[in-house]
Amino acid sequence: MAEQVFSHPELWQQLLALVLASAVVMGSPGPATISVTAVGAAFGLRGSLRYASGILLGTVAVLLVVATGITAMLTSVPTLTPLLAVASAAYILYLAFKIATAPP
Structure with missing residues (x-):
């Protein structure tokens, strides 16, 4: 199964394009960016890093679900x-x- 996945470079190109596009979208101002800023102001750097990690993991999980079809x-x-x-x-x-x- 893994050989079939790794033998399709166009799949990896599309997945890389998805990840790059999502990185741009995640970096743009929006609710997640504003909430991370608010959490950082309220709870400091450590609290905001944990919060941002949760947002990042959630976004990656959603992207993987979408990418898997x-x-x-x-x-x-x-x-x-x-x-x-x-x-x-x-x-x-x-x-x-x-x-x-x-x-x-």
């Missing part, structure tokens, strides 16, 4: 789309509950 899987198995939507909504509601009930 989750879209192709969802289009080939359409019954998974509503299940993924329900699971996503449940997770967002869980996060909202945790934020709402967190101590100040």
Whole structure:
């Protein structure tokens, strides 16, 4: 399996282009950049580095999911789309509950 993946240089070129484009997007001002700045101001360098590492790991995880073809899987198995939507909504509601009930 690994030999098949490594034998396609065009795949690696596309993946490199995706990573480079995402690096530019991640460096541009946006919610993540502003929140890292706010965390740094509130909790110092160590807190902001941990926070930025979490944002980076989350972004890499999403990019890997996209790069591995989750879209192709969802289009080939359409019954998974509503299940993924329900699971996503449940997770967002869980996060909202945790934020709402967190101590100040």
